Amino acid sequence: MHVAVVGGGISGVTAAYRLRTSLGDDATITVFESADRLGGKLRTIELAGQRYDVGAEAFLARRPEALALAEEAGLGDRITHPTKARSAIRAGGSQVAMPASTVMGVPGSVEAVAGVLSADGRRRVAAEPELPPVRLDDDVALGELLRGRFGDELVDRLVDPLLGGVYAGGADGLGLRATMPALAAALDKGARSLTEAAASLVTASGSGAPVFGTLVGGLGTLVERLVELAKPQVRLNTLVRGLTRLPSGLRLELPGEAVDVDAVLLAVPAPAARRLLTDVAPTASAALSEVEVASMAVVAFALPPDAAVPDTSGVLIGVHEGLAAKAFTFSSRKWAHLGDGPLLVRGSVGRFGEPGALRADDEELVKLVRADLAELTGVTAEPLDTHVMRWGGGLPQYGVGHLAVVARVERAVADVPGLAVAGAALHGVGIPACIATAGAAAKRVTSTVARGAGVPK
Numbered sequence: 001m002h003v004a005v006v007g008g009g010i011s012g013v014t015a016a017y018r019l020r021t022s023l024g025d026d027a028t029i030t031v032f033e034s035a036d037r038l039g040g041k042l043r044t045i046e047l048a049g050q051r052y053d054v055g056a057e058a059f060l061a062r063r064p065e066a067l068a069l070a071e072e073a074g075l076g077d078r079i080t081h082p083t084k085a086r087s088a089i090r091a092g093g094s095q096v097a098m099p100a101s102t103v104m105g106v107p108g109s110v111e112a113v114a115g116v117l118s119a120d121g122r123r124r125v126a127a128e129p130e131l132p133p134v135r136l137d138d139d140v141a142l143g144e145l146l147r148g149r150f151g152d153e154l155v156d157r158l159v160d161p162l163l164g165g166v167y168a169g170g171a172d173g174l175g176l177r178a179t180m181p182a183l184a185a186a187l188d189k190g191a192r193s194l195t196e197a198a199a200s201l202v203t204a205s206g207s208g209a210p211v212f213g214t215l216v217g218g219l220g221t222l223v224e225r226l227v228e229l230a231k232p233q234v235r236l237n238t239l240v241r242g243l244t245r246l247p248s249g250l251r252l253e254l255p256g257e258a259v260d261v262d263a264v265l266l267a268v269p270a271p272a273a274r275r276l277l278t279d280v281a282p283t284a285s286a287a288l289s290e291v292e293v294a295s296m297a298v299v300a301f302a303l304p305p306d307a308a309v310p311d312t313s314g315v316l317i318g319v320h321e322g323l324a325a326k327a328f329t330f331s332s333r334k335w336a337h338l339g340d341g342p343l344l345v346r347g348s349v350g351r352f353g354e355p356g357a358l359r360a361d362d363e364e365l366v367k368l369v370r371a372d373l374a375e376l377t378g379v380t381a382e383p384l385d386t387h388v389m390r391w392g393g394g395l396p397q398y399g400v401g402h403l404a405v406v407a408r409v410e411r412a413v414a415d416v417p418g419l420a421v422a423g424a425a426l427h428g429v430g431i432p433a434c435i436a437t438a439g440a441a442a443k444r445v446t447s448t449v450a451r452g453a454g455v456p457k
Contacts, residue, residue: 001027002030003028003261003262003263003264003265003449004030004032004250004252004259004261004263004265005030005031005032005232005264005267006264006265006267006276007031007032007033007040007266008031008032008035008039008040008234008236009038009039009040009042009267010040010041010042011434011437012033012267012268013031013038014435014442015422015441015442016226016232017073017229018439018443019442019446020229020231020232022442023446025231029230030232030235030259031233031235032238033234033238034237034238034239035237036236037236038227038234041056042431043220043389044217044219044220044221045389047302047385047387048302048385049341050302050338050342052218052300052338052344053214053220054346055298055391056431057214057329058213059212059219059431059432060211060432061213062209064432065431065432065435065436066432069226073226075215075221075222078216080214080215080216080336080337081212081213082211082212082335083333083334083336085312085313085330086098086313087315087316088310088316089158089161089318090315090317090323091157091161091318092157092318095315095376096115099112099113099158101198102158103180103182104162104180104183105155105161105162105163106197106198107154107198108195108198108201108203109195110122116154116158117154117157117158118153120153121150121151124150124151124154125151125154128149128150129192129196131149133192133193134192134193136176136188138401139176139178139400139401139402139403139404140400141171141174141175142171142179142180143155143173143174145176145194147171150194155170155171161317161319161326161327162316163179164316164326164327164351165316165327165348166429166430167395167397168295168296168350168351168352169351169352169397170319170351170352173292173352173353173397174397174398174399175400175402176400177402178399178403182201183197183198186200186201216337219431238254239255240252240253240254241254241255242275242279243264243279243280243419244279246260249262249263249418250280250418252264262418263420263449264419265419265420266421266422266423267422268423269293269393269394269423271293273288273425277413281412281413281419282412283408283411284408284421287405287406287408288405288425290401290405291398292397293394293396294393295390295392295393295395296348296350296351297348297350297365298348298388299325299346299347299369299389300387300389301346301383302384303342303345303379303381303384304381304382304384305341305343307343307379308377308378308379309345310377311333313330313333314327314328314329314330315327323372323376324356324357324365324368325347325348325349325368325369325373326351327347327348328346328373329345329346331344332344332345345373347369347372349365352395352397366386370383394424395424398429406425414444418445418448420441420444421437422438422440422441422442423437
Protein backbone atom coordinates (compact mmCIF):
# COMPACT_ATOMS: atom_id res chain seq x y z
CA MET A 1 0.00 0.00 0.00
CA HIS A 2 1.42 3.37 -1.05
CA VAL A 3 0.07 6.76 0.06
CA ALA A 4 1.51 10.01 -1.26
CA VAL A 5 1.47 13.18 0.85
CA VAL A 6 2.06 16.22 -1.34
CA GLY A 7 3.41 19.07 0.78
CA GLY A 8 5.79 18.84 3.72
CA GLY A 9 4.57 21.62 5.99
CA ILE A 10 2.99 21.03 9.38
CA SER A 11 -0.19 19.75 7.70
CA GLY A 12 1.74 17.29 5.54
CA VAL A 13 4.02 15.89 8.23
CA THR A 14 1.12 15.61 10.68
CA ALA A 15 -0.84 13.71 8.04
CA ALA A 16 2.12 11.41 7.43
CA TYR A 17 2.31 10.70 11.15
CA ARG A 18 -1.42 9.98 11.39
CA LEU A 19 -1.25 7.72 8.35
CA ARG A 20 1.64 5.77 9.84
CA THR A 21 -0.23 5.35 13.10
CA SER A 22 -3.31 4.04 11.30
CA LEU A 23 -1.76 2.00 8.49
CA GLY A 24 1.20 0.52 10.33
CA ASP A 25 4.74 -0.16 9.22
CA ASP A 26 3.85 -2.14 6.12
CA ALA A 27 2.46 0.88 4.28
CA THR A 28 4.69 3.06 2.14
CA ILE A 29 4.19 6.76 2.83
CA THR A 30 6.02 9.22 0.61
CA VAL A 31 6.15 12.94 1.27
CA PHE A 32 6.76 15.03 -1.84
CA GLU A 33 8.03 18.54 -1.11
CA SER A 34 8.98 21.11 -3.75
CA ALA A 35 11.36 22.97 -1.41
CA ASP A 36 14.72 21.76 -0.10
CA ARG A 37 13.41 21.16 3.43
CA LEU A 38 10.34 20.04 5.33
CA GLY A 39 8.38 22.21 7.73
CA GLY A 40 6.71 24.78 5.50
CA LYS A 41 6.06 27.88 7.59
CA LEU A 42 7.54 26.25 10.67
CA ARG A 43 11.14 27.29 10.17
CA THR A 44 13.69 27.24 12.99
CA ILE A 45 17.16 28.61 12.26
CA GLU A 46 20.35 29.33 14.19
CA LEU A 47 20.58 33.05 14.95
CA ALA A 48 23.66 34.12 16.90
CA GLY A 49 23.90 30.57 18.25
CA GLN A 50 20.27 30.28 19.36
CA ARG A 51 17.48 28.29 17.74
CA TYR A 52 14.94 30.82 16.58
CA ASP A 53 11.69 30.68 14.64
CA VAL A 54 11.43 32.85 11.53
CA GLY A 55 8.05 31.49 10.44
CA ALA A 56 5.20 30.77 12.81
CA GLU A 57 6.51 31.49 16.31
CA ALA A 58 3.58 30.32 18.44
CA PHE A 59 0.37 28.34 18.40
CA LEU A 60 -3.02 29.05 19.92
CA ALA A 61 -3.04 27.18 23.23
CA ARG A 62 -6.79 27.52 23.76
CA ARG A 63 -7.33 25.08 20.91
CA PRO A 64 -6.25 21.55 21.90
CA GLU A 65 -4.68 20.18 18.73
CA ALA A 66 -1.13 21.54 18.89
CA LEU A 67 -0.73 20.94 22.62
CA ALA A 68 -2.09 17.41 22.29
CA LEU A 69 0.12 16.56 19.33
CA ALA A 70 3.25 17.87 21.04
CA GLU A 71 2.44 15.77 24.10
CA GLU A 72 1.71 12.71 21.97
CA ALA A 73 4.99 13.14 20.12
CA GLY A 74 6.93 13.22 23.39
CA LEU A 75 7.59 16.96 23.42
CA GLY A 76 5.42 17.85 26.38
CA ASP A 77 8.40 18.93 28.45
CA ARG A 78 9.28 21.53 25.79
CA ILE A 79 5.93 23.32 25.82
CA THR A 80 6.20 26.85 27.17
CA HIS A 81 4.00 29.93 27.30
CA PRO A 82 4.72 33.67 27.04
CA THR A 83 5.97 35.77 29.90
CA LYS A 84 3.77 38.42 31.49
CA ALA A 85 5.16 41.09 29.15
CA ARG A 86 2.31 43.02 27.51
CA SER A 87 2.11 43.88 23.83
CA ALA A 88 1.72 47.40 22.48
CA ILE A 89 0.31 49.11 19.43
CA ARG A 90 1.51 52.11 17.43
CA ALA A 91 -1.57 54.07 16.40
CA GLY A 92 -2.15 57.73 15.65
CA GLY A 93 1.55 58.44 16.06
CA SER A 94 1.64 57.14 19.65
CA GLN A 95 2.55 53.82 21.20
CA VAL A 96 0.13 52.48 23.81
CA ALA A 97 -0.60 49.20 25.55
CA MET A 98 -2.62 46.74 23.52
CA PRO A 99 -6.25 47.03 24.63
CA ALA A 100 -7.84 44.17 26.49
CA SER A 101 -11.52 43.26 26.22
CA THR A 102 -11.60 43.10 22.42
CA VAL A 103 -12.17 40.28 19.96
CA MET A 104 -9.54 40.76 17.26
CA GLY A 105 -9.88 44.48 17.89
CA VAL A 106 -13.69 44.58 18.05
CA PRO A 107 -14.37 46.19 21.44
CA GLY A 108 -16.72 45.03 24.15
CA SER A 109 -16.92 48.61 25.41
CA VAL A 110 -15.69 52.05 24.46
CA GLU A 111 -13.44 52.02 27.55
CA ALA A 112 -11.53 49.07 26.09
CA VAL A 113 -10.18 51.16 23.20
CA ALA A 114 -10.03 54.58 24.83
CA GLY A 115 -6.24 54.72 24.66
CA VAL A 116 -6.08 53.91 20.95
CA LEU A 117 -8.75 56.12 19.40
CA SER A 118 -9.30 59.84 19.08
CA ALA A 119 -12.32 61.55 20.62
CA ASP A 120 -14.23 61.15 17.34
CA GLY A 121 -13.27 57.48 17.16
CA ARG A 122 -14.43 56.91 20.73
CA ARG A 123 -17.77 58.57 19.98
CA ARG A 124 -18.32 56.22 17.05
CA VAL A 125 -17.60 53.19 19.23
CA ALA A 126 -19.84 54.46 22.04
CA ALA A 127 -22.70 54.98 19.58
CA GLU A 128 -22.49 51.54 17.95
CA PRO A 129 -24.90 49.75 20.34
CA GLU A 130 -27.57 52.35 19.50
CA LEU A 131 -27.45 51.62 15.76
CA PRO A 132 -30.08 49.32 14.22
CA PRO A 133 -29.42 45.67 15.18
CA VAL A 134 -26.94 43.72 13.10
CA ARG A 135 -28.67 41.16 10.91
CA LEU A 136 -26.54 38.51 9.20
CA ASP A 137 -28.31 36.70 6.39
CA ASP A 138 -25.09 35.13 5.18
CA ASP A 139 -21.45 36.17 5.19
CA VAL A 140 -20.42 39.81 5.00
CA ALA A 141 -17.24 41.71 4.26
CA LEU A 142 -15.57 42.40 7.58
CA GLY A 143 -14.32 45.85 6.60
CA GLU A 144 -17.70 46.97 5.32
CA LEU A 145 -19.40 45.82 8.51
CA LEU A 146 -16.87 47.29 10.94
CA ARG A 147 -16.40 50.58 9.13
CA GLY A 148 -20.15 51.03 8.86
CA ARG A 149 -20.67 50.41 12.58
CA PHE A 150 -17.52 51.89 14.16
CA GLY A 151 -15.93 54.12 11.53
CA ASP A 152 -12.55 53.88 9.82
CA GLU A 153 -10.36 54.70 12.80
CA LEU A 154 -11.00 51.51 14.79
CA VAL A 155 -10.33 49.39 11.70
CA ASP A 156 -7.17 51.22 10.64
CA ARG A 157 -5.63 51.61 14.08
CA LEU A 158 -6.54 48.30 15.75
CA VAL A 159 -8.43 45.68 13.74
CA ASP A 160 -6.22 45.73 10.65
CA PRO A 161 -2.93 45.47 12.60
CA LEU A 162 -4.30 42.45 14.48
CA LEU A 163 -5.59 40.79 11.31
CA GLY A 164 -2.30 41.56 9.59
CA GLY A 165 -0.49 39.44 12.14
CA VAL A 166 -2.67 36.43 11.32
CA TYR A 167 -3.51 36.73 7.63
CA ALA A 168 -1.14 39.43 6.33
CA GLY A 169 -4.42 40.96 5.19
CA GLY A 170 -6.89 43.56 6.34
CA ALA A 171 -10.58 43.72 7.14
CA ASP A 172 -11.61 45.01 3.72
CA GLY A 173 -10.54 41.80 2.00
CA LEU A 174 -11.76 39.29 4.59
CA GLY A 175 -15.12 37.77 5.45
CA LEU A 176 -16.66 37.78 8.91
CA ARG A 177 -17.66 34.13 9.26
CA ALA A 178 -14.28 32.59 8.48
CA THR A 179 -12.08 35.14 10.27
CA MET A 180 -14.21 35.86 13.35
CA PRO A 181 -16.51 32.84 13.65
CA ALA A 182 -17.20 33.32 17.35
CA LEU A 183 -18.33 36.90 16.77
CA ALA A 184 -20.60 35.78 13.92
CA ALA A 185 -22.04 33.03 16.13
CA ALA A 186 -22.80 35.54 18.90
CA LEU A 187 -24.67 37.69 16.41
CA ASP A 188 -26.56 34.66 15.11
CA LYS A 189 -27.59 33.86 18.69
CA GLY A 190 -29.20 37.24 19.16
CA ALA A 191 -26.57 39.85 20.03
CA ARG A 192 -27.96 43.13 18.68
CA SER A 193 -24.66 44.93 18.20
CA LEU A 194 -21.02 44.13 17.60
CA THR A 195 -20.19 45.64 20.98
CA GLU A 196 -22.65 43.31 22.71
CA ALA A 197 -21.33 40.30 20.80
CA ALA A 198 -17.71 41.13 21.65
CA ALA A 199 -18.54 41.76 25.31
CA SER A 200 -20.17 38.33 25.61
CA LEU A 201 -17.08 36.65 24.16
CA VAL A 202 -14.63 38.58 26.32
CA THR A 203 -16.56 37.53 29.42
CA ALA A 204 -16.67 33.89 28.28
CA SER A 205 -12.92 33.73 27.56
CA GLY A 206 -11.72 35.06 30.90
CA SER A 207 -10.33 31.73 32.13
CA GLY A 208 -6.82 32.97 32.80
CA ALA A 209 -5.33 30.07 30.82
CA PRO A 210 -2.41 30.93 28.51
CA VAL A 211 -3.54 32.04 25.07
CA PHE A 212 -0.39 31.03 23.19
CA GLY A 213 2.35 28.45 23.43
CA THR A 214 5.53 27.38 21.67
CA LEU A 215 8.31 24.82 22.04
CA VAL A 216 11.70 25.37 23.62
CA GLY A 217 14.14 24.77 20.79
CA GLY A 218 11.73 26.10 18.19
CA LEU A 219 8.62 24.81 16.49
CA GLY A 220 10.83 23.04 13.98
CA THR A 221 11.38 20.41 16.67
CA LEU A 222 7.75 19.31 16.21
CA VAL A 223 8.31 18.76 12.51
CA GLU A 224 11.50 16.83 13.19
CA ARG A 225 9.82 14.57 15.73
CA LEU A 226 6.78 13.87 13.55
CA VAL A 227 9.01 12.89 10.64
CA GLU A 228 11.03 10.66 12.95
CA LEU A 229 7.85 8.90 14.09
CA ALA A 230 6.16 8.73 10.68
CA LYS A 231 9.24 7.26 8.93
CA PRO A 232 8.13 8.38 5.48
CA GLN A 233 10.11 8.33 2.31
CA VAL A 234 10.93 11.99 1.71
CA ARG A 235 11.49 13.48 -1.72
CA LEU A 236 12.68 17.07 -1.47
CA ASN A 237 13.06 19.48 -4.39
CA THR A 238 10.34 17.49 -6.13
CA LEU A 239 7.50 19.36 -7.80
CA VAL A 240 4.34 17.37 -8.41
CA ARG A 241 3.04 18.80 -11.68
CA GLY A 242 -0.27 17.02 -11.96
CA LEU A 243 -2.65 14.31 -10.79
CA THR A 244 -4.67 11.87 -12.87
CA ARG A 245 -7.15 9.20 -11.90
CA LEU A 246 -6.45 5.57 -12.72
CA PRO A 247 -8.97 2.71 -12.81
CA SER A 248 -7.81 2.16 -9.24
CA GLY A 249 -5.60 4.69 -7.52
CA LEU A 250 -4.01 7.94 -8.65
CA ARG A 251 -0.95 8.94 -10.65
CA LEU A 252 1.42 11.73 -9.67
CA GLU A 253 3.08 13.42 -12.60
CA LEU A 254 6.63 14.54 -11.82
CA PRO A 255 9.26 16.02 -14.12
CA GLY A 256 10.22 13.06 -16.32
CA GLU A 257 8.50 10.52 -14.07
CA ALA A 258 5.10 9.19 -13.04
CA VAL A 259 4.36 7.60 -9.67
CA ASP A 260 1.26 5.45 -9.17
CA VAL A 261 -0.15 5.31 -5.64
CA ASP A 262 -3.23 4.05 -3.86
CA ALA A 263 -4.12 7.42 -2.31
CA VAL A 264 -3.03 11.06 -2.32
CA LEU A 265 -3.29 13.60 0.47
CA LEU A 266 -2.74 17.18 -0.70
CA ALA A 267 -1.34 19.55 1.91
CA VAL A 268 -0.20 22.47 -0.22
CA PRO A 269 -1.21 26.16 -0.52
CA ALA A 270 -4.36 27.01 -2.43
CA PRO A 271 -2.71 27.89 -5.78
CA ALA A 272 -0.81 24.58 -5.88
CA ALA A 273 -3.88 22.60 -4.81
CA ARG A 274 -5.96 24.32 -7.49
CA ARG A 275 -3.45 23.32 -10.15
CA LEU A 276 -3.19 19.72 -8.99
CA LEU A 277 -6.95 19.23 -8.78
CA THR A 278 -7.67 20.56 -12.28
CA ASP A 279 -8.21 17.11 -13.84
CA VAL A 280 -9.23 14.91 -10.90
CA ALA A 281 -11.63 17.32 -9.15
CA PRO A 282 -12.32 20.32 -11.42
CA THR A 283 -15.07 21.70 -9.20
CA ALA A 284 -12.68 21.80 -6.25
CA SER A 285 -10.02 23.38 -8.43
CA ALA A 286 -12.41 26.11 -9.54
CA ALA A 287 -13.43 26.81 -5.95
CA LEU A 288 -9.82 27.12 -4.80
CA SER A 289 -9.18 29.70 -7.51
CA GLU A 290 -11.27 32.04 -5.35
CA VAL A 291 -8.77 31.84 -2.46
CA GLU A 292 -6.26 34.65 -2.85
CA VAL A 293 -2.89 34.63 -1.07
CA ALA A 294 -0.58 37.19 0.49
CA SER A 295 3.18 37.41 0.85
CA MET A 296 5.26 38.61 3.76
CA ALA A 297 8.77 38.56 5.17
CA VAL A 298 10.32 38.15 8.61
CA VAL A 299 13.50 40.10 9.35
CA ALA A 300 15.23 38.64 12.40
CA PHE A 301 17.92 40.40 14.45
CA ALA A 302 20.20 39.30 17.26
CA LEU A 303 21.08 42.49 19.12
CA PRO A 304 23.69 43.04 21.85
CA PRO A 305 22.39 42.01 25.30
CA ASP A 306 22.47 45.59 26.55
CA ALA A 307 20.33 46.99 23.72
CA ALA A 308 17.44 48.98 25.20
CA VAL A 309 14.64 46.85 23.78
CA PRO A 310 11.35 47.74 25.52
CA ASP A 311 9.98 45.48 28.22
CA THR A 312 7.04 44.50 26.05
CA SER A 313 6.39 41.35 24.04
CA GLY A 314 6.07 43.30 20.83
CA VAL A 315 4.30 46.09 18.99
CA LEU A 316 1.72 46.07 16.22
CA ILE A 317 1.75 48.98 13.80
CA GLY A 318 -1.29 50.72 12.35
CA VAL A 319 -1.66 50.79 8.59
CA HIS A 320 -1.25 54.58 8.29
CA GLU A 321 1.78 55.02 10.55
CA GLY A 322 4.23 55.47 7.66
CA LEU A 323 6.47 52.52 8.56
CA ALA A 324 7.57 49.61 6.40
CA ALA A 325 7.09 47.00 9.15
CA LYS A 326 3.65 45.93 10.31
CA ALA A 327 4.83 44.46 13.62
CA PHE A 328 7.81 43.69 15.82
CA THR A 329 8.16 40.80 18.25
CA PHE A 330 10.66 41.27 21.07
CA SER A 331 11.21 37.55 21.44
CA SER A 332 13.67 37.73 24.33
CA ARG A 333 11.01 39.62 26.31
CA LYS A 334 8.13 37.43 25.16
CA TRP A 335 9.66 33.99 25.79
CA ALA A 336 11.63 33.24 28.96
CA HIS A 337 13.74 30.54 27.29
CA LEU A 338 15.12 33.19 24.90
CA GLY A 339 15.94 35.63 27.70
CA ASP A 340 19.65 34.84 28.03
CA GLY A 341 22.29 35.97 25.55
CA PRO A 342 21.65 38.28 22.60
CA LEU A 343 18.32 40.08 22.40
CA LEU A 344 16.28 38.44 19.65
CA VAL A 345 13.87 40.62 17.71
CA ARG A 346 11.84 39.99 14.55
CA GLY A 347 10.11 42.48 12.32
CA SER A 348 7.28 41.48 9.99
CA VAL A 349 6.72 43.12 6.62
CA GLY A 350 4.00 42.72 4.02
CA ARG A 351 0.23 43.07 3.72
CA PHE A 352 -2.11 41.62 1.12
CA GLY A 353 -2.20 43.77 -2.01
CA GLU A 354 0.58 46.04 -0.75
CA PRO A 355 3.97 44.54 -1.68
CA GLY A 356 5.67 47.82 -0.74
CA ALA A 357 8.91 47.05 1.08
CA LEU A 358 8.86 43.43 -0.12
CA ARG A 359 10.17 44.71 -3.44
CA ALA A 360 13.45 45.63 -1.70
CA ASP A 361 16.34 43.18 -1.72
CA ASP A 362 17.40 41.58 1.55
CA GLU A 363 20.02 44.19 2.40
CA GLU A 364 17.64 47.08 1.83
CA LEU A 365 14.85 45.30 3.69
CA VAL A 366 17.10 44.96 6.73
CA LYS A 367 17.86 48.69 6.58
CA LEU A 368 14.17 49.58 6.35
CA VAL A 369 13.19 47.39 9.28
CA ARG A 370 16.10 48.62 11.41
CA ALA A 371 15.01 52.19 10.72
CA ASP A 372 11.49 51.32 11.88
CA LEU A 373 12.88 49.69 15.02
CA ALA A 374 14.86 52.86 15.77
CA GLU A 375 11.75 54.97 15.19
CA LEU A 376 9.69 52.87 17.60
CA THR A 377 12.25 52.13 20.31
CA GLY A 378 15.30 54.30 19.81
CA VAL A 379 17.43 51.15 19.41
CA THR A 380 20.15 51.67 16.79
CA ALA A 381 22.65 49.01 17.94
CA GLU A 382 24.39 47.08 15.18
CA PRO A 383 22.96 43.54 15.00
CA LEU A 384 25.22 40.64 15.88
CA ASP A 385 23.38 38.52 13.32
CA THR A 386 20.48 38.94 10.89
CA HIS A 387 18.28 36.70 8.81
CA VAL A 388 15.65 37.51 6.19
CA MET A 389 12.94 34.91 5.59
CA ARG A 390 10.50 35.59 2.77
CA TRP A 391 7.15 33.83 2.65
CA GLY A 392 5.87 34.25 -0.88
CA GLY A 393 2.22 33.70 -1.69
CA GLY A 394 1.46 31.22 1.05
CA LEU A 395 -0.89 33.10 3.40
CA PRO A 396 -4.51 32.48 2.36
CA GLN A 397 -7.08 35.25 2.51
CA TYR A 398 -10.44 34.16 3.87
CA GLY A 399 -12.72 36.30 1.75
CA VAL A 400 -16.47 36.70 1.90
CA GLY A 401 -18.08 33.28 1.46
CA HIS A 402 -14.90 31.35 2.32
CA LEU A 403 -16.79 28.68 4.25
CA ALA A 404 -18.95 28.01 1.19
CA VAL A 405 -15.80 27.79 -0.95
CA VAL A 406 -14.32 25.19 1.39
CA ALA A 407 -17.55 23.21 1.41
CA ARG A 408 -17.46 23.03 -2.39
CA VAL A 409 -13.85 21.87 -2.29
CA GLU A 410 -14.50 19.16 0.26
CA ARG A 411 -17.63 17.87 -1.48
CA ALA A 412 -15.82 17.58 -4.80
CA VAL A 413 -12.78 15.89 -3.28
CA ALA A 414 -14.99 13.42 -1.41
CA ASP A 415 -16.21 12.13 -4.78
CA VAL A 416 -12.69 10.98 -5.68
CA PRO A 417 -11.71 7.70 -3.97
CA GLY A 418 -8.37 7.89 -2.20
CA LEU A 419 -8.06 11.70 -2.39
CA ALA A 420 -8.03 14.15 0.54
CA VAL A 421 -6.99 17.75 1.19
CA ALA A 422 -5.59 19.54 4.22
CA GLY A 423 -3.92 22.81 5.07
CA ALA A 424 -4.27 26.47 5.91
CA ALA A 425 -6.53 27.25 2.96
CA LEU A 426 -9.42 25.39 4.60
CA HIS A 427 -10.56 25.84 8.22
CA GLY A 428 -7.97 28.13 9.80
CA VAL A 429 -4.46 29.40 9.19
CA GLY A 430 -3.01 28.63 12.62
CA ILE A 431 -1.03 25.55 13.59
CA PRO A 432 -3.86 23.86 15.55
CA ALA A 433 -6.28 24.32 12.64
CA CYS A 434 -3.76 22.86 10.19
CA ILE A 435 -3.18 19.89 12.49
CA ALA A 436 -6.94 19.34 12.64
CA THR A 437 -7.34 19.33 8.86
CA ALA A 438 -4.40 16.94 8.56
CA GLY A 439 -5.98 14.50 11.00
CA ALA A 440 -9.33 14.63 9.19
CA ALA A 441 -7.68 14.12 5.80
CA ALA A 442 -5.61 11.19 7.05
CA LYS A 443 -8.74 9.61 8.50
CA ARG A 444 -10.49 9.95 5.15
CA VAL A 445 -7.58 8.30 3.33
CA THR A 446 -7.34 5.40 5.77
CA SER A 447 -11.10 4.82 5.67
CA THR A 448 -11.18 4.67 1.88
CA VAL A 449 -8.15 2.42 1.82
CA ALA A 450 -9.79 0.16 4.40
CA ARG A 451 -12.83 -0.14 2.13
CA GLY A 452 -10.60 -1.05 -0.76
CA ALA A 453 -11.26 2.16 -2.64
CA GLY A 454 -8.36 3.20 -4.79
CA VAL A 455 -6.33 0.08 -4.04
CA PRO A 456 -5.04 -1.83 -7.11
CA LYS A 457 -6.69 -5.23 -7.41
